[in-house]
Amino acid sequence: MLRRLLYPVSADFKLIEGQLKCFSNMHTTSKTRDSFGLHNNHSLSRNRTDVLPEHPNTCTPIADFYAGKSILITGGAGFLGKVFIERLLFNCSEIDKIFVILREKKGIKAEQRLQHITESPLFSKLKETRPKDLDKIVPIEGDMELERLGLKSDDQKTILENVSVVFHSAAEIRFHKPLKHTLKVNVEGTREVLKLCRQMDKMEAFVYVSTAYSQAERKIIEEIVYPPPDKLSEVYKTLESNNSTKEMKQILKGKFSTYTFSKAMAESLVAEEHGNVPTIIVRPSVVGAICGEPLPGWVDNWNGATGLIYDFGRGVNKVFHGQRETITDMIPVDYIVNLAIVAATKCSDNKDVKVYNSCSSLDNPLICGYLKDKCAEAYRKIHNDNSTAKAYFFKSPWMVSIVCLLYQMVPAHVADFWLRCRGMEPRYVKELKPAIVRRDLLKKLTSMSFFWRTEQTRSLYVTLSQQDQRQFPFDPKNVSWDEYFENYFKGIYKYLNVKK
Numbered sequence: 122m123l124r125r126l127l128y129p130v131s132a133d134f135k136l137i138e139g140q141l142k143c144f145s146n147m148h149t150t151s152k153t154r155d156s157f158g159l160h161n162n163h164s165l166s167r168n169r170t171d172v173l174p175e176h177p178n179t180c181t182p183i184a185d186f187y188a189g190k191s192i193l194i195t196g197g198a199g200f201l202g203k204v205f206i207e208r209l210l211f212n213c214s215e216i217d218k219i220f221v222i223l224r225e226k227k228g229i230k231a232e233q234r235l236q237h238i239t240e241s242p243l244f245s246k247l248k249e250t251r252p253k254d255l256d257k258i259v260p261i262e263g264d265m266e267l268e269r270l271g272l273k274s275d276d277q278k279t280i281l282e283n284v285s286v287v288f289h290s291a292a293e294i295r296f297h298k299p300l301k302h303t304l305k306v307n308v309e310g311t312r313e314v315l316k317l318c319r320q321m322d323k324m325e326a327f328v329y330v331s332t333a334y335s336q337a338e339r340k341i342i343e344e345i346v347y348p349p350p351d352k353l354s355e356v357y358k359t360l361e362s363n364n365s366t367k368e369m370k371q372i373l374k375g376k377f378s379t380y381t382f383s384k385a386m387a388e389s390l391v392a393e394e395h396g397n398v399p400t401i402i403v404r405p406s407v408v409g410a411i412c413g414e415p416l417p418g419w420v421d422n423w424n425g426a427t428g429l430i431y432d433f434g435r436g437v438n439k440v441f442h443g444q445r446e447t448i449t450d451m452i453p454v455d456y457i458v459n460l461a462i463v464a465a466t467k468c469s470d471n472k473d474v475k476v477y478n479s480c481s482s483l484d485n486p487l488i489c490g491y492l493k494d495k496c497a498e499a500y501r502k503i504h505n506d507n508s509t510a511k512a513y514f515f516k517s518p519w520m521v522s523i524v525c526l527l528y529q530m531v532p533a534h535v536a537d538f539w540l541r542c543r544g545m546e547p548r549y550v551k552e553l554k555p556a557i558v559r560r561d562l563l564k565k566l567t568s569m570s571f572f573w574r575t576e577q578t579r580s581l582y583v584t585l586s587q588q589d590q591r592q593f594p595f596d597p598k599n600v601s602w603d604e605y606f607e608n609y610f611k612g613i614y615k616y617l618n619v620k621k
């Protein structure tokens with residue numbers, strides 16, 4: 122472990138950075154990508170939707186693993202959670218039950234929430250082919266903030282007797298919620314899920330969905346569990362006495378948000394407390410729309426990359442942090458889910474926790490300027506618009522603020538004043554402000570290049586049969602970003618009901 126932590130990354134980093142810098146300068150055509158060997162799987166470098174069979178082969182080794190087994194999913198109403206449910210049901214048709222822990226929200230009980238979940242277009246293909254399979258989903262009332270997850274004792278008994286694989290995806294994902302609350306959901310909640318796993322009669326795999334940004338104070342992030350930023354007991358002690366912004370910065374120990382801090386703490390907790398439970402941590406970077414099956418471009422909320430993608434496209438905000446050359450990281454939601462589904466089938470032999478980074482930066486790097494241009498292109502196509510939305514990137518946060526104020530905010534106020542004078546509803550500031558908030562929240566995405574190593578993830582992928590590689594794609598090399606962003610943009614309009 123210690124040897125791995127002391128891994129001599131600096132020389133490595135220079136090499137990677139040099140290679141990618143050259144790459145980013147040349148990032149124009151797929152020919153150039155191939156010539157660098159960074160996107161070297163040319164024959165596969167298209168989204169796989171065109172090669173998948175209508176009906177999945179139910180006898181692949183991965184589908185076989187899940188045959189007759191029952192699964193537990195937390196966060197099933199979330200973006201990833203829904204895709205977990207759909208992919209498991211669709212691709213593993215012999216699966217027994219999928220228990221989904223859902224909390225009561227705004228007076229809506231778990232049962233009714235499940236109905237909303239399955240009304241999503243995401244499930245339409247399943248409904249067309251095997252509608253009865255939806256009956257395999259069993260909603261369970263539960264809350265990550267409660268002891269024993271607040272499960273009723275008969276629900277707990279059913280889970281303990283039947284479940285073999287757990288995907289723990291529920292989390293407080295808002296970046297800057299009070300630390301106490303975020304720790305309660307993300308760390309204590311994970312502890313409660315693990316406690317449950319340790320008591321399960323048939324336990325075969327526990328998969329913890331973390332975030333690649335849990336270690337974002339490093340530039341190269343290995344597929345290992347890093348030491349926790351602090352002892353949990355110390356954090357609670359400090360929290361009791363201090364709460365000022367300055368002290369909070371000290372508590373966070375370089376992590377950029379309470380969210381990423383809690384995820385780093387949860388990863389260590391998982392490593393320390395998993396006991397005999399075969400355990401995996403999956404670390405996605407920023408999650409985007411579905412790339413492949415069942416609906417390319419499907420997205421169901423504005424979180425993750427979606428808000429930024431939309432803003433890049435329509436050009437309401439034109440001033441961004443960072444540089445056009447920054448290597449950003451994004452991963453389609455189905456790729457993370459597929460990786461987790463596959464990894465769970467292979468973890469029974471591991472004593473230690475295995476970590477899989479689900480990231481694109483080293484395998485199929487995405488350059489900020491290219492991303493911006495692609496989004497603008499997709500937007501223009503949808504709107505039949507030939508204009509070009511300019512974008513300006515600045516490394517200095519001061520420059521971002523000043524240029525944003527003079528070039529955008531002041532004109533927006535003037536334009537609104539003009540609208541008001543003409544008796545019309547002001548709209549420019551109202552449109553600009555949320556775009557600026559999103560830009561600042563996702564500052565890391567455009568202002569810093571991180572490199573997540575993916576050797577373990579890639580090794581896992583090559584163990585799959587060809588059929589499983591088609592049914593559970595998770596190698597980012599196979600994503601054609603051009604096609605992906607076009608579908609993503611169409612998805613935003615279609616599934617988030619954006620009016621043209």
Ligand SMILES: NC(=O)c1ccc[n+]([C@@H]2O[C@H](COP(=O)([O-])OP(=O)(O)OC[C@H]3O[C@@H](n4cnc5c(N)ncnc54)[C@H](OP(=O)(O)O)[C@@H]3O)[C@@H](O)[C@H]2O)c1
Pocket residue numbers: 195196197198199200201202222223224226263264265266289290291292293294306330331332333405406407408409422424425426
């Ligand atoms: N989206 C990304 O870009 C991204 C990137 C990296 C990692 N991840 C990780 O991926 C996982 C899923 O994220 P997501 O994008 O799917 O987020 P999401 O759409 O916000 O889903 C999170 C889910 O967690 C549930 N949850 C939160 N607090 C809970 C509680 N106290 N009790 C029960 N359930 C609770 C929410 O339930 P309600 O529906 O009841 O609110 C929601 O369904 C998270 O662990 C996140 O850290 C996401």
